[in-house]
Structure formats: C-alpha cells, structure tokens
Amino acid sequence: MSRSRPQVPFATRHARNGMVCTVDHLASDAGVSLLRAGGSAADAAVAASAVLAVTTQHMCGMGGDLWALVHHADGTAPAALNASGRAGSGADPDALRAEGRTRMRFRNDIRSVPVPGCVDGWLSLHERYGRVPLAEVLAPAIDFASGGFPLSPHGAAAAALLDGVANTDDYSPQNRPGDLISRPGVAAALHEIVVGGREAYYEGGFGRDLIELGSGEYTTADLARSQADWVTPLQTDAWGHRLWTVPPNSQGYLTLAGAWIAAGLELPADPDDPLFAHLLAEAAKQAGWDRPAVLSADADGAALVAPERLAPRRAAISPDAAAPLGAGTGTGDTMYLAAVDDDRMGVSLIQSNAGGWGIGLWTPTHRISLHNRGIGFNLVEGHAAEYRPGRRPPHTLAPAIVQRADGSLRSVVGTMGGDAQPQVLLQVLARSLCAGEEPASAIGSGRWRWGAAEGTGFDTWADPGNLQLYIEGHAAWAGPDGLADLTGRGHRVGTDGAHDNSYGHAHLIEVHDSVLAGASDPRALTGGVAGY
Structure with a gap:
C-alpha cells in the first residue's frame, strides 16, 4: 500500500x-x-x-x-x-x-x-x-x-x-x-x-x-x-504505469505530456521539497505553453504526446532555474x-x-x-479552432485513468480547474505514483498553478511569457523560505489562501489488491467518498 x-x-x-x-x-x-x-x-x-x-x-x-x-x-x-x-x-x-x-x-x-x-x-x-x-x-x-x-x-x-x-x-x-x-x-x-x-x-x-x-x-x-x-483515448507511460486520457479537442494531452516530461527528471524523494514543485511546474510549462496554437478538434493527439516532441522540452528543464519558453522546441467551474x-x-x-x-x-x-x-474557440481567421458551424471548441476537461503494466486498474483520477486541470493532475499523479503518498495526502496537499496575473482561469497560455506561479496557502513551500527558493530559481510567485477553490476539486480512487482507497477534495467542502 x-x-x-x-x-x-x-x-x-x-x-x-x-x-x-x-x-x-x-x-x-x-x-x-x-x-x-x-x-x-x-x-x-x-x-x-x-x-x-x-x-x-x-x-x-x-x-x-x-x-x-x-x-x-x-x-x-x-x-x-x-x-x-x-x-x-x-x-x-x-x-x-x-x-x-x-x-x-x-x-x-x-x-x-x-x-x-x-x-x-x-x-x-x-x-x-x-x-x-x-x-x-x-x-x-x-x-x-x-x-x-x-x-x-x-x-x-x-x-x-x-x-x-x-x-x-x-x-x-x-x-x-x-x-x-x-x-x-x-x-x-x-x-x-x-x-x-x-x-x-x-x-x-x-x-x-x-x-x-x-x-x-x-x-x-x-x-x-x-x-x-x-473516440480513441491517448496514452503514455510514466512512473512505471500507463496513463490514459481523452484526445483533442480536450487538453488532456497536457496531463500525459507533463507526466512524461516529469518522469524523466530527478525529482526529490520529498514532495514537499521546493525543488519538487519547481520541476513539476517546469514540466507543466514546457508541456503547455503552446496550447493555443496546437489544440483543436482536428489536432493529432498522439503526435502531441510523442517522445520525439517532448524530449527536447524535458532537456530544456534545469533544477536550478526556470527555462525560457520554447527552449528546445521548433502556449471555472466544473x-x-x-x-x-x-x-x-x-x-x-x-x-x-x-x-x-x-x-x-x-x-x-x-x-x-x-x-x-x-x-x-478563437476568432483568428483560418485557425483550426476558429468559431465555425459544427465545430467543437478546445476543451479544458481532461479525465484520467492509470493502469499497471499488466493492464489492471490502478487509479481513477481527475479534477476541475479550467486551464489548471492538467497541472493539478500532474501533482496528484506525481505524489501518488512517484512519491507513494496515499490518496488523502496526494489530494489534500498544497498545490501550485500557472496563471495569468489577471485572468479568467481559461486564458493561462494566452501570454505564456507573462506567467505567474501561484502557490496555495497551505503548501509546504508557501512559507518565506519556500517562496524565496522558488523566486531564486527565477519564478514570478504569487500566493493564495489555504485550500483555495481555484486549485481544483480533485478526486482519486486507487485499487490495491481487494481493497479500494479513495479521497475527495477538501476544497469542495461538501465532497464525499462513499463505498461498500
């Protein structure tokens, strides 16, 4: 367990x-x-x-x-x-x-x-x-x-x-x-x-x-x-498991891309180490900064999570400093x-x-x-995601499933959170699959999220050169030392309150032998896990 x-x-x-x-x-x-x-x-x-x-x-x-x-x-x-x-x-x-x-x-x-x-x-x-x-x-x-x-x-x-x-x-x-x-x-x-x-x-x-x-x-x-x-789901392997999500027009490919990138980095053993947050945040940024340009209902999801596309993005990440966007590359309520x-x-x-x-x-x-x-949708004439009759818009919704190597069910997981959904899922998956935390800790621990200084939660990547890394108030690295560490690595840092609604309502069920283990997000206030 x-x-x-x-x-x-x-x-x-x-x-x-x-x-x-x-x-x-x-x-x-x-x-x-x-x-x-x-x-x-x-x-x-x-x-x-x-x-x-x-x-x-x-x-x-x-x-x-x-x-x-x-x-x-x-x-x-x-x-x-x-x-x-x-x-x-x-x-x-x-x-x-x-x-x-x-x-x-x-x-x-x-x-x-x-x-x-x-x-x-x-x-x-x-x-x-x-x-x-x-x-x-x-x-x-x-x-x-x-x-x-x-x-x-x-x-x-x-x-x-x-x-x-x-x-x-x-x-x-x-x-x-x-x-x-x-x-x-x-x-x-x-x-x-x-x-x-x-x-x-x-x-x-x-x-x-x-x-x-x-x-x-x-x-x-x-x-x-x-x-x-x-439709045909997307998949990738990370932390010894197979991760699945839904294809475009969903942004779910960002969950897989971020996980694949992060799984090849030297994450510290302690998920409360500021370096853990830095590397995951960098993985999410490298995965997502060009989302407005590439995501549409016609996008090739498999190509978006292909190792040959993601490897240069992983290579651009440094444990010491925030990487420039594009390095190594050729951007609610629920x-x-x-x-x-x-x-x-x-x-x-x-x-x-x-x-x-x-x-x-x-x-x-x-x-x-x-x-x-x-x-x-956008209003860029000729863009694949332009508002047009019969088209589906780019979508933030991105449910996920995790299988073991033998194909058995390991986890059912997802979250609300607008553009932050893949970022929240990356953190939950890393805590669960890499750090070995139980569901309550993986779900309840403090989070980070990328965001625009002033935005709706659906325009994170509109200006990726002007991103800010927001830290939830009860995160282990939300104190002065943790914030100084992240700032020292080159992040523009903002803070929010503890268990803040903007960091998603994630839920997780894990399958262990003959027992199910689950947690509902405390940020939801009235959320619940029911089993029998």
Whole structure:
C-alpha cells in the first residue's frame, strides 16, 4: 500500500466492493446506492452526475458538456467518450469580428454556447455500459430536484450572483448553506428523458428554448444530431504505469505530456521539497505553453504526446532555474467524479458549465443554465479552432485513468480547474505514483498553478511569457523560505489562501489488491467518498 501521511480529519477512505468520489456527498451516496443495487460503475457515474446536475448547477448541469473514460475489467484499452457540443449552424465569426471582437465573449452571448452534450453523454454511457434501467439511474436526481436538497456553501455563494438573472427563481441571493432548494423544472426534464429519451430533451422543451434563445444560432438539425461520440483515448507511460486520457479537442494531452516530461527528471524523494514543485511546474510549462496554437478538434493527439516532441522540452528543464519558453522546441467551474464497481470497471467522468453558472442565460421551460464552453474557440481567421458551424471548441476537461503494466486498474483520477486541470493532475499523479503518498495526502496537499496575473482561469497560455506561479496557502513551500527558493530559481510567485477553490476539486480512487482507497477534495467542502 501507499506511504501514509494522514491529514486528520481528512483521511483516505477504504471499501471492499465499490466506491464513488464526487464533489457532493449526496451524489456519492446516490452512486453507491446504484452499485449496491447491482449497477455498474457507469450506472453509478451517471446517477452521481445527474444528482450533481441538480445540487451543483453552479458548476455543472444539463446545459453543459461531459467527457468520460471507462476502464474495462479485462484490462484492455479504456473507452473514451467525447460528449462536448458543437457550435450551431448559425455560427458566424465574421459577425463577431465586425463587432470588434477579438475573442469569444465570456458572459451573456449565446454565440459562446455550443449545443450542450451532457445528456447525450449520460445516455451513451448508460446504453453501452449500464446494467439497470435508466429510470432507476436517474431516480435519485429526480427525487432531489422535486423534493429538495440542502444547498452547499459554494452553492449559496454562487446563488448571490443570480440577482436579476431571468429564469433563476429556484434560487435566491439570500440563500444560505443548508437551505432546502427544489428544482421542479430540472425534475421535469429528467423525467422526460426517462420516458422519451434524448428526443424528449433535445427536440422537446429544452431544444425549443435553445433555438428561441439562439435567434438563428441553432437549427432543429443541430439539436437532432447527437453530441456524444466514442473516440480513441491517448496514452503514455510514466512512473512505471500507463496513463490514459481523452484526445483533442480536450487538453488532456497536457496531463500525459507533463507526466512524461516529469518522469524523466530527478525529482526529490520529498514532495514537499521546493525543488519538487519547481520541476513539476517546469514540466507543466514546457508541456503547455503552446496550447493555443496546437489544440483543436482536428489536432493529432498522439503526435502531441510523442517522445520525439517532448524530449527536447524535458532537456530544456534545469533544477536550478526556470527555462525560457520554447527552449528546445521548433502556449471555472466544473465537477469531476470517479466510480469503481466490484468487477473493477472504473469510470472517470467530468462535466462542466465552463465558467460558474455558464454564459448567464437560463432556459425558461426547465430553468437550466447554459454553459459558455464556446470561449475555447478563437476568432483568428483560418485557425483550426476558429468559431465555425459544427465545430467543437478546445476543451479544458481532461479525465484520467492509470493502469499497471499488466493492464489492471490502478487509479481513477481527475479534477476541475479550467486551464489548471492538467497541472493539478500532474501533482496528484506525481505524489501518488512517484512519491507513494496515499490518496488523502496526494489530494489534500498544497498545490501550485500557472496563471495569468489577471485572468479568467481559461486564458493561462494566452501570454505564456507573462506567467505567474501561484502557490496555495497551505503548501509546504508557501512559507518565506519556500517562496524565496522558488523566486531564486527565477519564478514570478504569487500566493493564495489555504485550500483555495481555484486549485481544483480533485478526486482519486486507487485499487490495491481487494481493497479500494479513495479521497475527495477538501476544497469542495461538501465532497464525499462513499463505498461498500
């Protein structure tokens, strides 16, 4: 088993048969209830994700996107699900440029809303891997939406931002943590899906609302087309394990690239050594600085993680000083959940609104907030990621799975965090696979993240020459000596508070012989690990 560094009362949880980790203990419990009823990890993941779409709509929901990886019990290559939506048929970058726009709008512009893929993702995952009827899978979410759920602290803080926003009557700016909230419109939408499938949702009230809000942005054909596709996952080897993630248009390749680079460096044995943070941060920077130029739905993911591309980037890293960008080379809000069943199928699933409540527009029929994932597009004429009809935008969502050399499941892991997702995952993986920390320590320890001095969390690499290395307040190297060490190596350093929300909500389940070990991120406040 892993080296133990318990952080009481935050501790690793263990179970024998199955386990679910999410940002909300209500969702984790719902997922495990499906496992107990004979459901698969996919059933548990969809059930938990649907509950989160009810209780945690300030981070995710039926108006957003979804990605998933599925580890098969036989150890073959995982299946990857891309349920990220496409821009509507009315997408017109020339119109935006004529308005003087140089980038997609972050708020209050329907053009930054690709057709949401979440529900298509649920249905595709359940159709392929579900064991129990969809009605049973969505029953916990319907119950919470109709009967009510206690609002989380993060949810209450987010509700304060909805004052004056149309169709948000389920919430109030005066909401406090623990207030009972019901979502009758969301309950109705979930029930419609149970009865009528995707057509009842995408071609029913939700679809009609989207077309009306779009005023020409979408057509009925856009809504009739499924937003979910099974795609080929990416892989690389690091620290004696095989790492898997989803391909472009996801930025998941950055997790693999950073891990491959870091695995070839001489990391110190102590992950609390400032040199450990320096080398990992340098690996993430070398992997990611050119992301805006190379990431699109058409990008060759395998080429982006090829050793011949990454080796010069690794060689550019020095233990003594921050490397210049390009040396050796030719640049929110989300929820993540992990589920493992008694057959050791593992599901790594991530679902998102992108920025908080999303674009700031809600559908009138069901009161579902719409995401703003279209901010991943650019307005550079001719660029592969230019905002265009039918295109998927570059995506931050990047779930991961770790296998042992024999193909058996080692870990299911992921995080929210916008551009920082691969950086958080690199740190969790290095602590777990390289330093041998148990899940609670790997998840709960302080982190670093690259960021723009002033940004949204989705523009980290817009100006990679002006990056700042931010340090979480409870990190071992957040004290004067640690900060001086990192500054001395050439980093521009900023600091944040302890257990800061901007450093992600990561969750991790590890498989050890016949025992599961898991941890949910304390930064989520109401997160939970449930097992049996």
